[in-house]
Structures are given as C-alpha cells and as structure tokens.
Amino acid sequence: MLYKRRWPLLIFLVPGLLFMFIFLYVPFIENIKNSFYDMTAIVEMPGTKWKFIGLRNYRKLITDPDVGTALFNSLKMMVLTILFEVGIAFILAVLVSQVKKLQQLFRTLYFFPVVISATALGLLFKLFYNYNGGMLNQILEYFGKEPVNWLSTELAFTMICIPTLWSYIGFYFVILLTGLSDISDDLYEAAAIDGCNRFKQVFYITLPMMKPVFFTSVTLAVTGALKVFDLPWVMVPNGAPQGVTHFLGTYMYQTTFSLSNFDYGSTLAILIVVLGIVVSRMMRFLTKDRKGGE
Amino acid sequence: MRLINGNGKDKKRKKHKISTIVIYVILTLWALTTLFPFLWVILNSFKESSEVLTSSFSLPQNFSWNNYNNAFHRLNVLNAYKNSFLISGSVTLGVMALSACMSFALSRYRFKGKSVIHGLIVASLMFPVFSTIIPVFRMIVAWGLLNKNIAVILPQTAGNLSFATIVMLGFMESIPVEMEEAAYMEGANVFQVFTRMIIPLCKPSLSTVAIFSFLWSYNDLFVQKIMIRDNTKFPVSTLLEEISSQYGTDFGLMAASVTIIMIPVILVYIFLQKNIIRGLTAGAIKG
Numbered sequence: 001m002l003y004k005r006r007w008p009l010l011i012f013l014v015p016g017l018l019f020m021f022i023f024l025y026v027p028f029i030e031n032i033k034n035s036f037y038d039m040t041a042i043v044e045m046p047g048t049k050w051k052f053i054g055l056r057n058y059r060k061l062i063t064d065p066d067v068g069t070a071l072f073n074s075l076k077m078m079v080l081t082i083l084f085e086v087g088i089a090f091i092l093a094v095l096v097s098q099v100k101k102l103q104q105l106f107r108t109l110y111f112f113p114v115v116i117s118a119t120a121l122g123l124l125f126k127l128f129y130n131y132n133g134g135m136l137n138q139i140l141e142y143f144g145k146e147p148v149n150w151l152s153t154e155l156a157f158t159m160i161c162i163p164t165l166w167s168y169i170g171f172y173f174v175i176l177l178t179g180l181s182d183i184s185d186d187l188y189e190a191a192a193i194d195g196c197n198r199f200k201q202v203f204y205i206t207l208p209m210m211k212p213v214f215f216t217s218v219t220l221a222v223t224g225a226l227k228v229f230d231l232p233w234v235m236v237p238n239g240a241p242q243g244v245t246h247f248l249g250t251y252m253y254q255t256t257f258s259l260s261n262f263d264y265g266s267t268l269a270i271l272i273v274v275l276g277i278v279v280s281r282m283m284r285f286l287t288k289d290r291k292g293g294e
Numbered sequence: 295m296r297l298i299n300g301n302g303k304d305k306k307r308k309k310h311k312i313s314t315i316v317i318y319v320i321l322t323l324w325a326l327t328t329l330f331p332f333l334w335v336i337l338n339s340f341k342e343s344s345e346v347l348t349s350s351f352s353l354p355q356n357f358s359w360n361n362y363n364n365a366f367h368r369l370n371v372l373n374a375y376k377n378s379f380l381i382s383g384s385v386t387l388g389v390m391a392l393s394a395c396m397s398f399a400l401s402r403y404r405f406k407g408k409s410v411i412h413g414l415i416v417a418s419l420m421f422p423v424f425s426t427i428i429p430v431f432r433m434i435v436a437w438g439l440l441n442k443n444i445a446v447i448l449p450q451t452a453g454n455l456s457f458a459t460i461v462m463l464g465f466m467e468s469i470p471v472e473m474e475e476a477a478y479m480e481g482a483n484v485f486q487v488f489t490r491m492i493i494p495l496c497k498p499s500l501s502t503v504a505i506f507s508f509l510w511s512y513n514d515l516f517v518q519k520i521m522i523r524d525n526t527k528f529p530v531s532t533l534l535e536e537i538s539s540q541y542g543t544d545f546g547l548m549a550a551s552v553t554i555i556m557i558p559v560i561l562v563y564i565f566l567q568k569n570i571i572r573g574l575t576a577g578a579i580k581g
C-alpha cells in the first residue's frame with residue numbers, strides 16, 4: 001500500500017458508504033420488516049402504531065388474483081425479452097457484422113430509442129394506438145377496414161410489449177455486436193477454407209464463441225423485464241383495462257401509492273427481489289451446466 | 295466477403311452480391327422502424343389536432359407553431375426543464391464525486407472489511423428501486439422534503455452509486471500505481487494526487503458514469519412520480535404524464551409535448567452518440 005496515513009481513507013470512503021447505507025441498505029432491510037406489519041400510515045404517529053401481523057401479507061400474496069396476473073405478465077415479458085430483444089438484436093448484429101459500409105450509421109439509429117425516455121415512448125405509442133384517429137386506425141381506414149380498439153382486454157398486453165421490446169433491441173444489439181467483433185477473423189477464414197458456408201459459420205463458430213456475451217445479455221434482459229414500469233404505466237395506468245396489463249412493478253406502485261397499502265406494497269417489492277435473484281441464479285446455473293457437459 | 299473460394303468464383307460472387315443486398319434491405323427496414331416513430335411525432339407536432347386525426351402521414355397543410363406556443367404557455371415546460379436539469383445535474387455530480395472517492399479508497403487502500411464492502415456494493419445491484427422506495431418515501435415525508443427536488447436527487451443518486459462505483463473501480467485498478475508513487479514521494483499529499491492525477495486520468499470512465507447517471511435520472515418516471523406530487527413543481531417526465539391525462543385528446547399538443555421532452559436528449563445524442571452508446575453499455579461489455 002502506497003499511502004501511509006490511513007485517515008484520508010475515511011474521507012474517501014465514508015460519504016459514499018453512508019449514502020448507500022441510508023438510502024439503500026437500511027431501507028432494504030426496513031422494507032422486509034415492514035412487510036410483517038400493518039402500516040396504518042406511512043409515518044408512524046402516536047396513536048397510529050403499526051401492528052405486527054406476521055405472515056398475513058404473504059398469505060394474501062398467494063391468493064391475490066391480481067398478483068397472479070402481474071406475475072404471469074412479468075414472466076411472459078421475460079420470455080419475450082429473450083426471444084425478441086436478444087433474438088432480434090443477435091440477428092441484426094450478425095447482419096451488420098457482414099457488411100462493410102454504414103455500420104456506424106446502423107449502430108446510431110438502432111440504439112437511438114434506448115436513450116429516449118419510456119414516458120415519451122409510451123405517449124408516442126398511445127398516439128399510434130388511439131381508437132379515434134390514431135395512426136394505426138388511420139391506416140386501417142385507408143384500406144377500408146373497421147377501426148380496432150388496440151388497447152382492449154385481448155390486445156393490450158401485446159400492444160404494450162411491442163414498444164417495450166422494440167425500444168431496447170438496440171441496447172443488446174450493441175452488446176452482441178461488440179462480442180461479435182471480438183471473435184477473431186482467422187476462425188472464420190479457417191472455416192471458410194474447410195468449406196463452411198456463412199450459415200454454418202454462425203452455428204459452429206459464432207454461437208459457441210458468444211456464449212458469455214449471451215449470458216450477460218439474457219441476464220440483463222430478464223432482470224430488466226422485472227423493472228418494467230414507466231412505459232406500461234403511461235400507456236395503460238393501473239393495469240387498464242381491468243388490471244389485465246399489470247406487471248409486478250405497476251401493481252406494486254398502484255398498491256402502494258394509489259391505494260396507500262404500504263405494507264402489502266413492501267411484500268410485493270420483496271416478491272420482485274426474490275424473483276430477480278432466482279432468475280439470475282437460474283441463468284448462471286443453466287450456463288454452468290452446459291460448460292460442464294462439454 | 296469472408297468466402298474466398300477457388301471454384302466458381304463468379305457464381306459465388308454473384309450470389310454474394312445478392313445476399314449483401316438482402317442484408318442491406320433488412321438492416322434499412324429495421325432502421326426505419328427506429329426512425330419512423332420519431333419523425334412521425336415531430337411532423338405531427340406542427341399540425342392542428344384535427345389534421346393529426348385525419349392525415350397524420352402527410353406534411354402539415356400550414357406549418358404552425360401553435361402546439362409549441364400552447365405547451366410553453368399553458369404548461370410551464372420551461373419550469374419542468376429547469377427542475378429536471380437541476381435534479382439530473384445534481385444526481386450526475388453526486389454520483390461522479392462519491393463513486394470516484396469510494397473507488398479510490400477501494401483500489402488504493404488495504405483495510406479490514408474491504409471485501410465485505412465490495413460484496414455489499416455488488417449485492418446492492420440486485421436491489422431494484424421497488425425494494426427500497428417505500429422506506430425512502432417514509433424518510434422523505436418525515437423530513438418534510440416531499441415535493442422538493444432533493445427528494446428525487448437523494449434516492450436517484452443512491453440508485454446509481456453502486457453501479458458507478460463498480461465501473462470506476464474497474465478503471466482505477468487498471469491505472470498503474472507507479473506514477474502516483476513518484477508524485478507522492480516528491481511531497482504531494484493524497485488529496486493532491488487524487489484531484490490532480492487520478493481524476494484527470496479517469497476522464498473516460500467518469501464520462502461513462504456521467505452519461506448513464508444523467509440519462510437514467512432524466513428519463514425516470516417512477517421516483518419523480520412518487521416524490522413530486524405538486525404539479526407546479528413537476529420535472530419533465532411527470533409533466534408529460536400529466537399532459538397526457540389532461541390533454542390526451544389534443545393530439546397536436548401531445549405530439550409537441552413528446553417532442554419537447556425528447557429534444558435535449560436527441561441533440562446530445564447527435565453530438566455524443568459514441569460516448570453515450572459506450573456509457574450505457576459499459577457494465578455489460580466490461581463485466
């Protein structure tokens with residue numbers, strides 16, 4: 001260690017650490033504790049003491065049909081992010097790596113929706129989906145078809161998934177493209193000499209070499225799916241219609257901040273954390289398992 | 295381009311050409327999907343609402359700034375910008391300063407409990423904002439900070455801090471200690487070494503941290519919504535949401551509002567796209 005005096009260490013370390021303790025670690029623990037209490041008001045006052053209620057919130061969690069919907073939607077979203085976000089991103093990345101010109105331009109354009117706020121994107125797509133004169137219905141009308149209620153009970157979930165997935169494809173595209181460019185050209189040349197066509201090259205070289213990058217992308221996509229909030233909230237607040245479009249995040253927000261059920265909201269937050277941990281562990285387990293098999 | 299084969303060169307080349315064209319077509323089509331919605335909304339922001347409802351694809355009949363006038367007069371957009379820039383600017387500076395200091399301590403000092411702290415920082419990456427927001431909200435209410443910018447700044451700074459520290463730490467550990475050694479031996483103290491050597495050397499990773507902190511903060515709706523309930527104090531995301539619930543049927547105004555919120559980000563993206571792309575994908579690519 002270079003620096004002999006130790007006290008400056010405290011000056012460097014303590015402010016940040018203190019900050020994280022006050023706004024991350026302590027609240028995290030407090031949140032767990034809160035889920036076992038009946039929080040009559042957000043701030044405890046004399047006369048409104050919180051009552052210990054044990055596992056009541058957890059029992060409610062299991063039987064609550066809305067949790068079922070939200071959980072199912074969030075899980076569906078996870079699968080969709082893997083298939084469509086990472087999947088389309090991979091196809092685009094492979095294609096872009098095959099061409100010489102305009103690579104930079106494609107990168108710039110594909111990544112663009114990532115930097116735009118989900119709130120703005122949500123409202124933009126709301127204009128597309130509007131029943132009276134929304135963009136999609138204008139197209140239908142032009143072809144002489146009846147207008148469609150795009151945010152109806154049957155369609156709403158799909159229509160929310162489209163912008164949510166679309167907006168982040170560029171993110172995984174960049175990650176995967178970087179991974180692709182790290183694979184040495186010699187490998188492809190050797191394969192080409194051995195008579196391997198481009199399709200086979202993707203299967204036998206690209207996919208195996210990209211495994212770690214895929215693992216990162218899939219883990220990010222799946223945990224990202226759990227954090228979805230802004231976009232569905234703007235387009236279909238409170239899981240409209242009839243709560244069918246609730247995700248765990250939006251349901252947690254509604255429970256906590258629209259309905260002021262703080263303790264049950266805390267329990268929902270714990271469900272999100274546990275699910276995140278389980279899913280990322282599962283991803284790690286799956287990739288490790290394959291490595292062992294080789 | 296990768297296929298170099300002796301036999302049937304011409305045939306191969308022709309086939310190759312066609313496949314290249316197909317690839318370009320597919321790539322261009324996707325580029326259109328990412329570009330079209332934004333062009334559409336900007337185009338329609340210059341039309342009267344009735345025109346948006348009937349012919350949203352054509353150019354505006356009479357190009358008008360009416361919607362923008364409305365937005366700026368009726369909705370106090372400037373104030374929302376001010377709030378958002380104050381919030382996101384503070385978050386960015388706070389995250390940069392705290393993460394730089396913490397990663398300096400973690401990369402240059404050996405001390406008891408270092409691995410525990412490192413573990414805690416990594417673990418906190420698994421805390422989604424949902425899991426801490428209710429107790430933080432309780433504190434903010436108890437401290438009487440609700441509806442103040444600081445109520446958004448504090449949790450957002452904490453939320454970006456662990457990731458920023460990990461990015462900074464990775465970079466600082468790669469800086470060789472020899473240079474500092476020389477400066478230190480010649481009598482500079484730790485703080486001089488830190489501010490005059492380490493910080494300038496860390497510029498690339500500091501800019502990464504600045505970019506993702508700023509964008510995450512500027513674009514975030516969740517924390518803004520919880521902490522700022524007074525509509526005269528709204529930052530941009532909450533203001534936009536409010537506009538949609540109040541004036542949702544005024545399509546022209548909506549299009550203009552969406553454009554207004556996007557403009558600063560679009561401008562910055564045009565000039566700094568390479569840095570932004572690197573900044574936002576930093577953790578994934580390095581980690």
